[in-house]
Amino acid sequence: MNSSIGSAPSGEAEPARDPRIASLTAALGARSIVLVGLMGSGKTSTGRRLAHRLGLGFVDADAEIETAAGMSIADIFARHGEPYFRDGERRVMARLLDAGPRVIATGGGAFLNEETRARIARRGISVWLKADPDVLWRRVRKRSHRPLLHGPDPETTLRTLLEQRYPVYARADITVMSHEGPQEATVEEMISGIEFFLRFSPDPPTLxxxxxxxxxxxxxxxxxxxxxxxxxxxxxxxxxxxxxxxxxxxxxxxxxxxxxxxxxxxxxxxxxxxxxxxxxxxxxxxxxxxxxxxxxxxxxxxxxxxxxxxxxxxxxxxxxxxxxxxxxxxxxxxxxxxxxxxxxxxxxxxxxxxxxxxxxxxxxxxxxxxxxxxxxxxxxxxxxxxxxxxxxxxxxxxxxxxxxxxxxxxxxxxxxxxxxxxxGLIGDAGFFGWLEANWRAVFAGGDARIHAIATSCAAKAAIVGRDETEQGDRALLNLGHTFGHALERIARYDGARLVHGEGVAIGMALAFRFSARTGLCSLEDQARVETHLREVGLPTRIGDIAGLAVEADEIIDAMQQDKKVERGSLTFILARAIGDCFVAKKVDAGEIRGFLQKELSAGH
The missing domain is CATH 3.40.50.1970 (Rossmann fold)
Incomplete structure (x- = not known):
């Protein structure tokens, strides 16, 4: 775990005088910032620094559990077993979340509990401090107080925990990499991520x-x-x-x-x-x-x-x-x-x-x-x-x-x-990660489906509240639509060949491939988007549209009729990363034409 240098004592808060910080904490309201991640990710030390920067109180959930039990976590595990500890952890998290706003550092297993995750979604904003396996191992190998690592091969145990828990941590609202080096940089990334999240989701769905x-x-x-x-x-x-x-x-x-x-x-x-x-x-x-x-x-x-x-x-x-x-x-x-x-x-x-x-x-x-x-x-x-x-x-x-x-x-x-x-793609990487892990439950129905719909509606409601008539960032909602609408028009709105959502899926995949080929976003993010769309059964290529013979110029011509065209210039929603899209105006038609020619010549 990272060392803490000059952080505010637990529970103490420094007044936030910076207008930027004051704006963030005002938007935060009564919600707490909840740090999740594996042991060694730096939740406690980084959390103290974040709380000090924001002028909020800080609390370490594991320390609260130890105080309530009158013994160390290792002793709780040894005397009562892990199920007993997890039940106490759940109750402590409920109490801490009800007393926000504050910064809460959780134990590595807290976020795995469905009830605790639901509480965090209602009462907080979750931030996953994600660290590479080698970084985690270097941080925890010399410490003996980790009960889950008491065994003959603790490194293998740690990597097994990583494989099991990372897909769940990916459901957090925000993901920030926990690197070696100055913690100030990590804290700044967290603040930027929280600001971005609040901009798109100023209020959580009211369950x-x-x-x-x-x-x-x-x-x-x-x-x-x-x-x-x-x-x-x-x-x-x-x-x-x-x-x-x-x-x-x-x-x-x-x-x-x-x-x-x-x-x-x-x-x-x-x-x-x-x-x-x-x-x-x-x-x-x-x-x-x-x-x-x-x-x-x-x-x-x-x-x-x-x-x-x-x-x-x-x-x-x-x-x-x-x-x-x-x-x-x-x-x-x-x-x-x-x-x-x-x-x-x-x-x-x-x-x-x-x-x-x-x-x-x-x-x-x-x-x-x-x-x-x-x-x-x-x-x-x-x-x-x-x-x-x-x-x-x-x-x-x-x-x-x-x-x-x-x-x-x-x-x-x-x-x-x-x-x-x-x-998820336009402004909520955590939601996209949640969908990657939970799409089957969304398709099955129940609470997962309601959560997905409510999260989507809350995101759109926030954008519409700021920009009702699409003069600004409401245009982000058109991700994939410039390509998709053109393809629908060329297919003569024939639902047997292409329905609107399929056109949007192809359009989003095209937007991310174009962004990756022009160096705007990583190939890794582009591949994640395409993989997820294909996994659920959606098309991602123009060639996936049955019986559609089309040339690049025909697609460009259809795009020119799009209502988002301004003075003859094409407007696209492009991506810097999953969860970070932007409005790109006056995109060169020649560049798009060349991209589409390559797409069509690929033949798949």
Missing amino acids: ASQRNMHDLGNSTSSQAAASSGDEPSSPALVEVKLGARAYEISIDDGLVEEAGSRIARLAPGAACAIITDANVAKLHLPALEKSLDAAGLRHSTVIVAAGEESKSFGVFAEVCEALIAARLERGDLVIAFGGGVVGDLAGFAAATLRRGMRFVQIPTTLLAQVDSSVGGKTGINSKHGKNLIGAFHQPSLVLADTRVLETLPPREFRAGYAEVVKY
Whole structure:
């Protein structure tokens, strides 16, 4: 473990006078910064320095356990065994997290506990101090107080622990390398990482269980719930902060059945018009109508054909005429009940009918739940390109019912998952690492799925709150979309060949490959992105699109019709690393053309 030089004593805090630090601690609120990692990673010594820099108190969880037990950790292991120690560790972590904000250095095994990880997600920001195996071994080999290393071959034991625990540590919100050398550099990296995390996630998803923190001790682990399917999942609530137009995103199982009562509270006595597609109507419309009837809400329904073709002038006109015929008034509500196509179409109709009506999003696909239902982008397509006609019009409520996702075809769920991955790539490397380790649980359902959706919605809500009309960093949400939209257009929006999420997946892989080839990001990060997308079954190459014969110039021409083009210049979202993307304007078309020619000539 690194030595501590001139650090503040445990529990003492130095006032933060630096405006940068004051801003960080204000954004931190009541949350603690929780350092996780293997023994020897420097959590205690670096944590003291970080706390001193931020003007926060510092506490070492292992020291607290020893004080409470009146004996060393080695003695606790020897006398009572590891399970006894882990239970005490869990209880101590719960107490420490409830008393934030502070910097907490955890023991190496604390973050492995599902309940403790859930508490940290609600009450703190986790930082993984990651160290290379050789660095760890040099730091711990001369120390005899590590009970897990008491054995004939402690180095092998340490490497085994590394293999077992690193995938779990990767779920932390932030990862910082613990190098040999001055600790000040590590502390600065931690502060920068926390600032970046807070910029994209100023508020964690508000889980219903957070309202009664004392109930957390009885909660079931998300992994068990996801794998068994027998345990109830935890609902989540995310707020999109737009002043007087703020609204909530509720994420839970069975929200369609609750829609009537929730809408009645939002707009007592209002009439409703449901806009849905033929597929959703067949599967879920009766449940929604029953819910509205139970709440005493008058309602009518407009059913459009499923598919991208419904985002057209002709269908838009038919929907508007039907809404007018239903005698909807300005104070009534439009309900968008479907995937992204229905949400965009219904939202645009609500934005224009009677110069603007309220509407509720009840998204029925994963893609719509994490992306198109949040943020107020509405619109239809032109023959010249996708989403070229539309308006920013925020919903009044979003109800993301995870139960309806069970009826999605596997291909559609995978396509929606591409948008989930996007949030990790643009600004949350820890979330991407969590997805790498937990994507199977997300696909299975339960708490892992709700966590993934809530994290995605919180990330988008934070960006929309800062940049509602895409004048700044909201453009980051278009990672992969410049390439993807062009490919969708060339494929003539034929869902049999390419659906939107698949286009985004290919686009993200292309963005990272282009970034790597131009020296912006590492080949390692580019490979991680492509490997994960392929692992879940998503395409990553233009050649993966069945029956698509295309030339580089044709793709460039399609890109020129993209709504993100400014004065003829192409705009892309490129990457410096996983979790660090940026808006690149005026990208040279010739450079993109050369890149695409190489991609197409690769033939795979």
